[in-house]
Amino acid sequence: MPHSGIDPKANQLLAALPEGEWQRWHPQLERVEMPLGQVLYESGTTLSHVYFPTTSIVSLLYVMENGSSAEIAVVGNEGIVGISLFMGGESTPSRAVVQSAGQGYRLKAQAIKEEFNRAPVLHLLLRYTQALITQMAQTAVCNRHHSLDQQLCRWLLLSLDRLRGDELVMTQELIANMLGVRREGVTESAIKLQKAGLIQYARGRITVLDRPGLEGRSCECYAVVKKEYDRLLPATVAS
Amino acid sequence: MAAQNHLIEILSASDRRRLLAICDTVELVLGQVVCEPATSTRHVYFPVDSFISLVATVAGSPGVEVGMVGREGMLGTQLALGVDATPLHAVVQGSGTALRAGSAAFRRELARSASLRRTIDLYIAIMMAQLATSAVCLRFHEIGPRLARWLLMSRDRAGADTFRITHEFLAYMLGVRRVGITAAATRLQRVGLIEYRRGLLTVLDRRGLEAMACPCYAADLRSYSDRLE
Numbered sequence: 156m157p158h159s160g161i162d163p164k165a166n167q168l169l170a171a172l173p174e175g176e177w178q179r180w181h182p183q184l185e186r187v188e189m190p191l192g193q194v195l196y197e198s199g200t201t202l203s204h205v206y207f208p209t210t211s212i213v214s215l216l217y218v219m220e221n222g223s224s225a226e227i228a229v230v231g232n233e234g235i236v237g238i239s240l241f242m243g244g245e246s247t248p249s250r251a252v253v254q255s256a257g258q259g260y261r262l263k264a265q266a267i268k269e270e271f272n273r274a275p276v277l278h279l280l281l282r283y284t285q286a287l288i289t290q291m292a293q294t295a296v297c298n299r300h301h302s303l304d305q306q307l308c309r310w311l312l313l314s315l316d317r318l319r320g321d322e323l324v325m326t327q328e329l330i331a332n333m334l335g336v337r338r339e340g341v342t343e344s345a346i347k348l349q350k351a352g353l354i355q356y357a358r359g360r361i362t363v364l365d366r367p368g369l370e371g372r373s374c375e376c377y378a379v380v381k382k383e384y385d386r387l388l389p390a391t392v393a394s
Numbered sequence: 395m396a397a398q399n400h401l402i403e404i405l406s407a408s409d410r411r412r413l414l415a416i417c418d419t420v421e422l423v424l425g426q427v428v429c430e431p432a433t434s435t436r437h438v439y440f441p442v443d444s445f446i447s448l449v450a451t452v453a454g455s456p457g458v459e460v461g462m463v464g465r466e467g468m469l470g471t472q473l474a475l476g477v478d479a480t481p482l483h484a485v486v487q488g489s490g491t492a493l494r495a496g497s498a499a500f501r502r503e504l505a506r507s508a509s510l511r512r513t514i515d516l517y518i519a520i521m522m523a524q525l526a527t528s529a530v531c532l533r534f535h536e537i538g539p540r541l542a543r544w545l546l547m548s549r550d551r552a553g554a555d556t557f558r559i560t561h562e563f564l565a566y567m568l569g570v571r572r573v574g575i576t577a578a579a580t581r582l583q584r585v586g587l588i589e590y591r592r593g594l595l596t597v598l599d600r601r602g603l604e605a606m607a608c609p610c611y612a613a614d615l616r617s618y619s620d621r622l623e
Contacts, residue, residue, distance in 0.1 A: 215526075217526040217529065217530040219534065219609065220609050223534060224530075225530045225534070227525070227526045227529045227530070239519055241515075242515050242516075242518055242522070247523075248523045248526055248617060249526055278476045281474070281475040281476045281477075282475060282476055282477055284475050284518065284522075285476075285477040285480070287522070288480075288518075288522060289480070289481050291460075291522065291525040291526060291529060292448070292460045292461075292481070292482055293481075294529045295450060295458070295529035295532050296458050296460060296569070297452070298533040299458045299532040299569040300452055300455045300458065300569065335530070335534065374452065375452055376452065379452075379481065383481060387477060
Protein backbone atom coordinates (compact mmCIF):
# COMPACT_ATOMS: atom_id res chain seq x y z
CA MET A 156 0.00 0.00 0.00
CA PRO A 157 1.37 3.44 -0.81
CA HIS A 158 2.55 5.46 2.14
CA SER A 159 1.17 8.92 2.58
CA GLY A 160 3.49 11.90 2.94
CA ILE A 161 2.69 11.86 6.64
CA ASP A 162 4.42 8.55 7.09
CA PRO A 163 8.21 8.93 7.33
CA LYS A 164 8.49 5.61 5.55
CA ALA A 165 7.24 7.29 2.41
CA ASN A 166 10.92 8.13 2.13
CA GLN A 167 12.67 5.06 0.77
CA LEU A 168 15.84 5.43 2.79
CA LEU A 169 13.88 5.74 6.02
CA ALA A 170 11.70 2.82 4.96
CA ALA A 171 14.78 0.67 4.44
CA LEU A 172 16.39 1.43 7.81
CA PRO A 173 17.16 -1.62 9.89
CA GLU A 174 14.83 -1.98 12.89
CA GLY A 175 17.42 -0.82 15.41
CA GLU A 176 18.15 2.40 13.55
CA TRP A 177 14.50 3.01 12.94
CA GLN A 178 13.77 2.77 16.66
CA ARG A 179 16.49 5.30 17.44
CA TRP A 180 15.70 7.68 14.60
CA HIS A 181 11.94 7.68 14.70
CA PRO A 182 11.49 9.82 17.83
CA GLN A 183 14.00 12.35 16.51
CA LEU A 184 12.46 12.80 13.06
CA GLU A 185 10.65 16.07 12.70
CA ARG A 186 7.96 16.44 10.08
CA VAL A 187 8.28 19.58 7.98
CA GLU A 188 6.30 21.35 5.29
CA MET A 189 8.50 22.15 2.33
CA PRO A 190 6.95 24.95 0.27
CA LEU A 191 7.99 25.67 -3.32
CA GLY A 192 11.15 27.77 -3.48
CA GLN A 193 12.18 27.25 0.14
CA VAL A 194 15.95 27.25 0.53
CA LEU A 195 17.00 24.40 2.82
CA TYR A 196 20.59 25.57 2.82
CA GLU A 197 22.85 27.98 1.00
CA SER A 198 26.17 27.00 -0.46
CA GLY A 199 29.03 27.49 1.94
CA THR A 200 26.86 27.51 5.06
CA THR A 201 26.87 24.95 7.82
CA LEU A 202 24.03 22.48 7.64
CA SER A 203 21.74 22.27 10.64
CA HIS A 204 19.68 19.29 9.46
CA VAL A 205 19.47 16.56 6.90
CA TYR A 206 16.15 16.24 5.05
CA PHE A 207 14.30 13.17 3.89
CA PRO A 208 11.70 14.28 1.32
CA THR A 209 8.49 12.28 1.27
CA THR A 210 6.20 14.14 -1.14
CA SER A 211 8.51 17.06 -1.99
CA ILE A 212 11.41 17.31 -4.43
CA VAL A 213 14.58 19.22 -3.68
CA SER A 214 16.95 20.57 -6.25
CA LEU A 215 20.68 20.83 -5.59
CA LEU A 216 22.02 23.87 -7.38
CA TYR A 217 25.58 24.90 -7.87
CA VAL A 218 25.90 28.65 -7.56
CA MET A 219 28.69 30.47 -9.31
CA GLU A 220 30.44 33.63 -8.15
CA ASN A 221 28.39 35.79 -10.51
CA GLY A 222 25.18 34.38 -9.06
CA SER A 223 24.10 32.19 -11.96
CA SER A 224 23.27 28.65 -11.03
CA ALA A 225 22.39 25.29 -12.47
CA GLU A 226 21.01 22.11 -11.04
CA ILE A 227 23.44 19.31 -10.39
CA ALA A 228 21.00 16.79 -8.94
CA VAL A 229 17.46 16.30 -7.71
CA VAL A 230 16.49 14.53 -4.51
CA GLY A 231 13.05 13.18 -3.78
CA ASN A 232 11.53 10.37 -1.75
CA GLU A 233 14.40 8.08 -2.80
CA GLY A 234 17.03 10.13 -1.05
CA ILE A 235 18.42 12.45 1.55
CA VAL A 236 19.46 16.10 1.34
CA GLY A 237 22.63 17.06 3.18
CA ILE A 238 24.96 14.11 2.78
CA SER A 239 27.95 16.39 3.20
CA LEU A 240 27.14 16.35 6.90
CA PHE A 241 28.39 12.80 7.12
CA MET A 242 30.63 12.67 4.06
CA GLY A 243 33.00 15.32 5.24
CA GLY A 244 33.02 19.02 5.68
CA GLU A 245 30.14 20.67 7.44
CA SER A 246 29.31 22.83 4.50
CA THR A 247 28.44 22.10 0.92
CA PRO A 248 29.16 23.76 -2.39
CA SER A 249 25.53 23.60 -3.43
CA ARG A 250 22.28 25.34 -2.59
CA ALA A 251 19.27 23.16 -1.83
CA VAL A 252 15.92 24.52 -2.97
CA VAL A 253 12.49 22.94 -2.83
CA GLN A 254 11.50 22.45 -6.44
CA SER A 255 8.18 20.76 -5.84
CA ALA A 256 6.18 21.56 -2.72
CA GLY A 257 5.35 18.81 -0.30
CA GLN A 258 6.47 17.30 2.93
CA GLY A 259 9.47 15.66 4.39
CA TYR A 260 11.23 14.79 7.60
CA ARG A 261 14.35 16.22 9.03
CA LEU A 262 16.95 15.09 11.51
CA LYS A 263 19.34 17.31 13.44
CA ALA A 264 22.91 17.45 12.18
CA GLN A 265 24.28 16.14 15.46
CA ALA A 266 21.97 13.13 15.37
CA ILE A 267 22.94 12.04 11.87
CA LYS A 268 26.62 12.48 12.66
CA GLU A 269 26.31 10.30 15.72
CA GLU A 270 24.49 7.68 13.71
CA PHE A 271 27.12 7.77 11.03
CA ASN A 272 29.91 7.28 13.52
CA ARG A 273 28.31 4.16 14.91
CA ALA A 274 29.52 0.87 13.63
CA PRO A 275 28.41 -0.57 11.32
CA VAL A 276 28.19 2.41 9.05
CA LEU A 277 24.87 2.80 7.34
CA HIS A 278 25.54 1.15 4.02
CA LEU A 279 22.39 2.48 2.52
CA LEU A 280 23.49 6.09 2.95
CA LEU A 281 26.83 5.27 1.36
CA ARG A 282 25.19 3.59 -1.60
CA TYR A 283 22.87 6.54 -1.97
CA THR A 284 25.95 8.77 -2.11
CA GLN A 285 27.29 6.75 -5.02
CA ALA A 286 23.95 7.06 -6.82
CA LEU A 287 24.05 10.81 -6.33
CA ILE A 288 27.60 10.91 -7.71
CA THR A 289 26.31 9.18 -10.84
CA GLN A 290 23.53 11.69 -11.20
CA MET A 291 25.98 14.58 -10.91
CA ALA A 292 28.40 13.12 -13.45
CA GLN A 293 25.55 12.48 -15.86
CA THR A 294 24.24 16.00 -15.42
CA ALA A 295 27.69 17.30 -16.33
CA VAL A 296 27.91 15.33 -19.55
CA CYS A 297 24.28 16.11 -20.36
CA ASN A 298 25.02 19.82 -20.05
CA ARG A 299 27.67 19.45 -22.69
CA HIS A 300 26.09 17.21 -25.24
CA HIS A 301 22.32 17.38 -25.19
CA SER A 302 19.76 19.79 -26.50
CA LEU A 303 17.51 21.77 -24.23
CA ASP A 304 14.54 19.76 -25.54
CA GLN A 305 16.18 16.52 -24.43
CA GLN A 306 17.23 18.00 -21.11
CA LEU A 307 13.76 19.26 -20.37
CA CYS A 308 12.38 15.76 -20.96
CA ARG A 309 15.05 14.25 -18.71
CA TRP A 310 14.27 16.79 -16.04
CA LEU A 311 10.52 16.23 -16.21
CA LEU A 312 10.98 12.46 -15.99
CA LEU A 313 13.35 12.66 -13.01
CA SER A 314 10.83 14.91 -11.29
CA LEU A 315 7.85 12.72 -12.14
CA ASP A 316 9.54 9.66 -10.67
CA ARG A 317 9.70 11.50 -7.39
CA LEU A 318 6.03 12.44 -7.36
CA ARG A 319 2.91 10.41 -7.15
CA GLY A 320 0.78 11.99 -9.82
CA ASP A 321 1.38 13.09 -13.38
CA GLU A 322 1.30 16.74 -12.46
CA LEU A 323 4.06 19.13 -11.56
CA VAL A 324 3.45 22.59 -10.12
CA MET A 325 6.20 24.60 -11.67
CA THR A 326 6.94 27.90 -13.34
CA GLN A 327 9.02 28.08 -16.48
CA GLU A 328 11.22 30.58 -14.69
CA LEU A 329 12.09 27.98 -12.09
CA ILE A 330 12.82 25.34 -14.73
CA ALA A 331 15.07 27.82 -16.52
CA ASN A 332 16.99 28.37 -13.28
CA MET A 333 17.34 24.64 -12.75
CA LEU A 334 18.58 23.96 -16.23
CA GLY A 335 20.75 27.05 -16.31
CA VAL A 336 19.16 28.45 -19.46
CA ARG A 337 17.06 31.45 -20.39
CA ARG A 338 13.34 31.32 -19.75
CA GLU A 339 12.55 31.84 -23.44
CA GLY A 340 14.41 28.63 -24.22
CA VAL A 341 12.30 26.66 -21.76
CA THR A 342 9.12 28.22 -23.15
CA GLU A 343 10.04 27.16 -26.67
CA SER A 344 10.86 23.63 -25.63
CA ALA A 345 7.71 23.32 -23.56
CA ILE A 346 5.59 24.50 -26.51
CA LYS A 347 7.17 21.83 -28.70
CA LEU A 348 6.39 19.14 -26.16
CA GLN A 349 2.86 20.44 -25.81
CA LYS A 350 2.31 20.47 -29.59
CA ALA A 351 3.51 16.89 -29.73
CA GLY A 352 0.87 16.02 -27.15
CA LEU A 353 3.37 14.95 -24.50
CA ILE A 354 2.58 17.54 -21.86
CA GLN A 355 0.05 20.17 -21.08
CA TYR A 356 1.15 23.40 -19.49
CA ALA A 357 -1.41 25.70 -17.94
CA ARG A 358 -1.25 28.22 -15.14
CA GLY A 359 1.96 26.95 -13.61
CA ARG A 360 0.99 23.30 -13.83
CA ILE A 361 2.65 20.80 -16.08
CA THR A 362 0.67 17.65 -16.71
CA VAL A 363 2.37 14.75 -18.38
CA LEU A 364 0.05 13.22 -20.96
CA ASP A 365 2.35 10.75 -22.65
CA ARG A 366 5.10 9.38 -20.52
CA PRO A 367 6.56 6.89 -23.02
CA GLY A 368 6.63 9.73 -25.53
CA LEU A 369 8.60 11.84 -23.07
CA GLU A 370 11.02 8.97 -22.52
CA GLY A 371 11.46 8.65 -26.26
CA ARG A 372 12.42 12.30 -26.55
CA SER A 373 14.67 12.43 -23.52
CA CYS A 374 18.39 11.94 -23.83
CA GLU A 375 19.69 8.66 -22.45
CA CYS A 376 20.80 10.43 -19.26
CA TYR A 377 17.44 9.78 -17.68
CA ALA A 378 17.70 6.03 -18.22
CA VAL A 379 21.33 5.93 -17.10
CA VAL A 380 20.56 7.66 -13.82
CA LYS A 381 17.40 5.64 -13.20
CA LYS A 382 19.20 2.37 -13.84
CA GLU A 383 21.95 3.28 -11.39
CA TYR A 384 19.43 4.24 -8.70
CA ASP A 385 17.58 0.98 -9.24
CA ARG A 386 20.84 -0.94 -9.02
CA LEU A 387 22.13 0.75 -5.90
CA LEU A 388 19.00 1.33 -3.89
CA PRO A 389 16.30 -1.08 -2.88
CA ALA A 390 12.81 -0.37 -4.13
CA THR A 391 11.42 -0.45 -0.65
CA VAL A 392 8.21 1.44 -1.12
CA ALA A 393 5.44 -0.69 -2.46
CA SER A 394 4.14 0.86 -5.62
CA MET B 395 60.67 9.51 1.57
CA ALA B 396 60.00 10.21 -2.10
CA ALA B 397 57.08 12.38 -3.14
CA GLN B 398 53.98 10.33 -2.76
CA ASN B 399 50.26 10.46 -2.88
CA HIS B 400 48.76 13.11 -0.63
CA LEU B 401 45.95 10.94 0.75
CA ILE B 402 48.54 8.42 1.89
CA GLU B 403 50.89 11.07 3.24
CA ILE B 404 48.32 12.52 5.59
CA LEU B 405 47.47 9.16 7.20
CA SER B 406 48.90 8.35 10.60
CA ALA B 407 52.23 6.53 10.45
CA SER B 408 50.68 3.17 11.32
CA ASP B 409 47.78 3.50 8.86
CA ARG B 410 50.22 4.59 6.18
CA ARG B 411 52.48 1.60 6.81
CA ARG B 412 49.56 -0.79 6.62
CA LEU B 413 48.19 0.75 3.45
CA LEU B 414 51.59 0.81 1.75
CA ALA B 415 52.04 -2.84 2.66
CA ILE B 416 49.08 -3.79 0.45
CA CYS B 417 50.14 -1.51 -2.43
CA ASP B 418 52.44 -2.21 -5.30
CA THR B 419 53.90 0.42 -7.59
CA VAL B 420 52.63 0.36 -11.16
CA GLU B 421 53.39 2.37 -14.29
CA LEU B 422 50.34 3.92 -15.89
CA VAL B 423 50.58 4.72 -19.57
CA LEU B 424 48.89 7.58 -21.45
CA GLY B 425 45.54 6.43 -22.81
CA GLN B 426 45.37 3.32 -20.64
CA VAL B 427 41.85 2.56 -19.41
CA VAL B 428 42.07 1.68 -15.72
CA CYS B 429 38.38 1.38 -14.96
CA GLU B 430 35.39 0.73 -17.16
CA PRO B 431 31.70 1.15 -16.46
CA ALA B 432 29.74 -1.76 -15.09
CA THR B 433 32.79 -3.91 -14.42
CA SER B 434 33.87 -4.97 -10.97
CA THR B 435 36.55 -2.78 -9.43
CA ARG B 436 39.63 -4.94 -9.06
CA HIS B 437 42.07 -2.30 -7.88
CA VAL B 438 42.19 1.13 -6.37
CA TYR B 439 44.88 3.55 -7.54
CA PHE B 440 46.72 6.30 -5.70
CA PRO B 441 48.52 8.27 -8.43
CA VAL B 442 51.99 9.52 -7.58
CA ASP B 443 53.10 11.38 -10.70
CA SER B 444 50.50 9.96 -13.07
CA PHE B 445 46.99 11.33 -13.39
CA ILE B 446 43.67 9.96 -14.51
CA SER B 447 40.60 11.47 -16.15
CA LEU B 448 37.09 10.45 -15.20
CA VAL B 449 35.01 10.45 -18.34
CA ALA B 450 31.25 10.19 -18.60
CA THR B 451 30.03 8.93 -21.94
CA VAL B 452 26.77 9.14 -23.79
CA ALA B 453 25.73 7.14 -26.81
CA GLY B 454 26.71 8.77 -30.06
CA SER B 455 29.05 11.29 -28.44
CA PRO B 456 32.62 10.76 -27.38
CA GLY B 457 31.89 11.71 -23.78
CA VAL B 458 33.42 14.38 -21.63
CA GLU B 459 35.71 14.60 -18.66
CA VAL B 460 33.89 15.25 -15.40
CA GLY B 461 36.76 14.85 -12.97
CA MET B 462 40.50 14.44 -12.66
CA VAL B 463 42.49 12.36 -10.19
CA GLY B 464 46.16 12.82 -9.45
CA ARG B 465 48.46 12.69 -6.45
CA GLU B 466 45.86 14.60 -4.43
CA GLY B 467 43.35 11.78 -4.71
CA MET B 468 42.49 8.20 -5.52
CA LEU B 469 40.57 6.17 -8.04
CA GLY B 470 38.10 3.62 -6.70
CA THR B 471 36.23 5.58 -4.01
CA GLN B 472 33.10 3.60 -4.86
CA LEU B 473 34.54 0.76 -2.75
CA ALA B 474 34.35 3.02 0.29
CA LEU B 475 30.68 3.52 -0.52
CA GLY B 476 30.09 -0.22 -0.64
CA VAL B 477 29.63 -0.22 -4.40
CA ASP B 478 31.52 -2.43 -6.78
CA ALA B 479 31.21 -0.60 -10.11
CA THR B 480 30.81 2.94 -11.36
CA PRO B 481 29.39 4.24 -14.63
CA LEU B 482 32.50 6.33 -15.36
CA HIS B 483 35.49 5.53 -17.55
CA ALA B 484 38.89 6.17 -16.01
CA VAL B 485 41.55 6.96 -18.59
CA VAL B 486 45.20 7.71 -17.87
CA GLN B 487 45.88 11.23 -18.97
CA GLY B 488 49.41 11.63 -17.68
CA SER B 489 51.85 8.72 -17.72
CA GLY B 490 53.68 7.95 -14.51
CA THR B 491 53.59 5.84 -11.42
CA ALA B 492 50.74 5.03 -9.08
CA LEU B 493 50.34 2.92 -5.98
CA ARG B 494 47.80 0.18 -6.51
CA ALA B 495 45.96 -1.98 -4.03
CA GLY B 496 43.63 -4.92 -4.58
CA SER B 497 39.95 -4.29 -3.83
CA ALA B 498 39.60 -6.90 -1.12
CA ALA B 499 42.73 -5.77 0.74
CA PHE B 500 41.67 -2.13 0.50
CA ARG B 501 38.22 -2.97 1.85
CA ARG B 502 39.82 -4.75 4.79
CA GLU B 503 41.90 -1.68 5.59
CA LEU B 504 38.82 0.52 5.39
CA ALA B 505 36.98 -1.76 7.78
CA ARG B 506 39.91 -1.67 10.17
CA SER B 507 40.77 2.00 10.25
CA ALA B 508 38.24 4.73 11.03
CA SER B 509 40.76 7.42 10.20
CA LEU B 510 41.39 5.95 6.74
CA ARG B 511 37.63 5.89 6.20
CA ARG B 512 37.41 9.50 7.31
CA THR B 513 40.13 10.56 4.90
CA ILE B 514 38.47 8.78 2.01
CA ASP B 515 35.05 10.23 2.94
CA LEU B 516 36.50 13.72 2.85
CA TYR B 517 38.05 13.00 -0.52
CA ILE B 518 34.67 11.75 -1.78
CA ALA B 519 33.13 15.05 -0.69
CA ILE B 520 35.87 16.83 -2.66
CA MET B 521 35.18 14.70 -5.73
CA MET B 522 31.49 15.48 -5.50
CA ALA B 523 32.27 19.18 -5.34
CA GLN B 524 34.47 18.74 -8.42
CA LEU B 525 31.63 17.00 -10.26
CA ALA B 526 29.29 19.84 -9.35
CA THR B 527 31.81 22.39 -10.60
CA SER B 528 32.21 20.44 -13.83
CA ALA B 529 28.48 20.25 -14.43
CA VAL B 530 28.12 23.98 -14.15
CA CYS B 531 31.38 24.71 -15.97
CA LEU B 532 30.20 22.64 -18.94
CA ARG B 533 26.98 24.59 -18.99
CA PHE B 534 28.25 28.13 -18.70
CA HIS B 535 31.90 28.56 -19.57
CA GLU B 536 33.58 29.23 -22.87
CA ILE B 537 36.20 26.95 -24.26
CA GLY B 538 39.10 29.38 -23.59
CA PRO B 539 38.61 29.63 -19.81
CA ARG B 540 37.81 25.91 -19.64
CA LEU B 541 41.00 25.04 -21.46
CA ALA B 542 42.99 27.27 -19.09
CA ARG B 543 41.36 25.55 -16.12
CA TRP B 544 42.09 22.15 -17.54
CA LEU B 545 45.73 22.96 -18.21
CA LEU B 546 46.18 24.20 -14.65
CA MET B 547 44.55 21.07 -13.22
CA SER B 548 46.81 18.89 -15.35
CA ARG B 549 49.90 20.89 -14.49
CA ASP B 550 49.19 20.57 -10.77
CA ARG B 551 48.79 16.83 -11.08
CA ALA B 552 51.69 16.25 -13.42
CA GLY B 553 53.86 18.16 -10.96
CA ALA B 554 55.59 19.68 -13.98
CA ASP B 555 55.06 22.56 -16.38
CA THR B 556 55.52 20.39 -19.46
CA PHE B 557 53.39 17.43 -20.39
CA ARG B 558 52.50 15.43 -23.45
CA ILE B 559 49.09 16.06 -24.96
CA THR B 560 47.38 16.05 -28.34
CA HIS B 561 44.63 18.38 -29.51
CA GLU B 562 42.46 15.33 -30.17
CA PHE B 563 42.76 14.26 -26.58
CA LEU B 564 42.03 17.77 -25.33
CA ALA B 565 38.96 17.95 -27.54
CA TYR B 566 37.76 14.63 -26.18
CA MET B 567 38.31 15.66 -22.57
CA LEU B 568 36.61 19.02 -22.94
CA GLY B 569 33.80 17.66 -25.09
CA VAL B 570 34.36 20.06 -27.97
CA ARG B 571 35.51 19.81 -31.57
CA ARG B 572 39.18 19.69 -32.34
CA VAL B 573 39.14 22.97 -34.27
CA GLY B 574 37.73 24.69 -31.19
CA ILE B 575 40.67 23.45 -29.12
CA THR B 576 43.19 24.49 -31.74
CA ALA B 577 41.77 27.99 -31.85
CA ALA B 578 41.69 28.32 -28.06
CA ALA B 579 45.20 26.92 -27.65
CA THR B 580 46.52 29.25 -30.34
CA ARG B 581 45.10 32.21 -28.45
CA LEU B 582 46.78 31.10 -25.21
CA GLN B 583 50.04 30.63 -27.07
CA ARG B 584 49.85 34.01 -28.76
CA VAL B 585 49.58 35.83 -25.43
CA GLY B 586 52.54 33.89 -24.10
CA LEU B 587 50.77 31.71 -21.53
CA ILE B 588 51.63 28.35 -23.06
CA GLU B 589 53.84 26.83 -25.70
CA TYR B 590 52.76 23.85 -27.74
CA ARG B 591 55.29 22.03 -29.91
CA ARG B 592 55.30 18.55 -31.30
CA GLY B 593 52.79 17.20 -28.85
CA LEU B 594 54.46 18.76 -25.80
CA LEU B 595 52.61 21.44 -23.94
CA THR B 596 54.49 23.82 -21.64
CA VAL B 597 52.86 26.22 -19.23
CA LEU B 598 54.96 29.40 -19.46
CA ASP B 599 52.93 31.74 -17.29
CA ARG B 600 51.00 30.07 -14.56
CA ARG B 601 49.62 33.26 -13.04
CA GLY B 602 48.47 34.44 -16.42
CA LEU B 603 46.71 31.14 -16.99
CA GLU B 604 45.01 31.42 -13.61
CA ALA B 605 43.70 34.83 -14.54
CA MET B 606 42.39 33.37 -17.78
CA ALA B 607 40.76 30.27 -16.22
CA CYS B 608 37.11 30.17 -15.21
CA PRO B 609 36.51 30.45 -11.42
CA CYS B 610 36.01 26.67 -11.29
CA TYR B 611 39.76 26.12 -10.97
CA ALA B 612 40.00 28.23 -7.81
CA ALA B 613 36.73 26.78 -6.49
CA ASP B 614 38.14 23.24 -6.71
CA LEU B 615 41.37 24.23 -4.96
CA ARG B 616 39.40 25.87 -2.16
CA SER B 617 37.15 22.87 -1.79
CA TYR B 618 40.20 20.65 -1.42
CA SER B 619 42.07 22.81 1.05
CA ASP B 620 38.91 23.33 3.13
CA ARG B 621 38.71 19.61 3.69
CA LEU B 622 42.05 17.93 3.40
CA GLU B 623 44.97 20.23 4.09
